[in-house]
Amino acid sequence: EPEVTQTPSHQVTQMGQEVILRCVPISNHLYFYWYRQILGQKVEFLVSFYNNEISEKSEIFDDQFSVERPDGSNFTLKIRSTKLEDSAMYFCASSEAGLGTYEQYFGPGTRLTVT
Amino acid sequence: SQKIEQNSEALNIQEGKTATLTCNYTNYSPAYLQWYRQDPGRGPVFLLLIRENEKEKRKERLKVTFDTTLKQSLFHITASQPADSATYLCALGDSTLTFGKGTMLLVSP
Numbered sequence: 300e301p302e303v304t305q306t307p308s309h310q311v312t313q314m315g316q317e318v319i320l321r322c323v324p325i326s327n328h329l330y331f332y333w334y335r336q337i338l339g340q341k342v343e344f345l346v347s348f349y350n351n352e353i354s355e356k357s358e359i360f361d362d363q364f365s366v367e368r369p370d371g372s373n374f375t376l377k378i379r380s381t382k383l384e385d386s387a388m389y390f391c392a393s394s395e396a397g398l399g400t401y402e403q404y405f406g407p408g409t410r411l412t413v414t
Numbered sequence: 415s416q417k418i419e420q421n422s423e424a425l426n427i428q429e430g431k432t433a434t435l436t437c438n439y440t441n442y443s444p445a446y447l448q449w450y451r452q453d454p455g456r457g458p459v460f461l462l463l464i465r466e467n468e469k470e471k472r473k474e475r476l477k478v479t480f481d482t483t484l485k486q487s488l489f490h491i492t493a494s495q496p497a498d499s500a501t502y503l504c505a506l507g508d509s510t511l512t513f514g515k516g517t518m519l520l521v522s523p
Binding site for chain 1 (some may be wrong): 448452455456457458459460463503508509511512513514515516
């Protein structure tokens with residue numbers, strides 16, 4: 300069964316450093332998403348991406364964040380200058396279409412620890 | 415702003431019983447509502463989707479109801495098993511998803 304993959308599974312970085320989290324969505328899906336989950340809290344939407352551009356973003360997704368689809372398979376989330384409060388699990392997801400009628404398939408997540 | 419409430423306390427039930435989880439929402443009129451399962455340290459896994467014009471949806475031992483007047487969804491697992499132990503998340507959205515915090519279900523043998 301096709302699945303979303305994410306690398307690395309765990310990333311430790313120092314405050315102020317740049318990190319890139321990588322995702323390979325399911326191949327025939329058209330919409331891609333990033334979510335984050337701070338330990339013990341709910342899953343929060345960050346950004347959705349369609350047709351090589353951002354379709355929606357939340358208030359969390361400020362200028363420190365960017366997304367890119369550098370080739371036909373990868374989807375990346377970059378945090379330019381990490382802060383302690385960026386420590387969280389980051390989940391990539393993909394769906395066949397962007398309407399809420401389509402389920403989203405989540406990857407296993409990248410645990411980001413900012414020290 | 416949109417608010418989704420799920421029971422924050424864990425639900426403990428015995429194997430074989432029916433588990434019922436609640437999702438209430440305010441300041442929103444979603445066209446769709448989804449339920450996901452999340453195991454510790456893992457990503458959410460899609461379970462069921464129900465549309466606003468559907469009262470009930472079933473899939474194997476799972477059943478979801480959607481009452482747009484009460485602004486509530488109920489999620490039922492019948493004949494529960496220890497393997498059903500997980501956190502269950504309610505999610506709303508017409509394009510992007512807003513998740514509730516989830517309810518942890520513990521099924522004991």
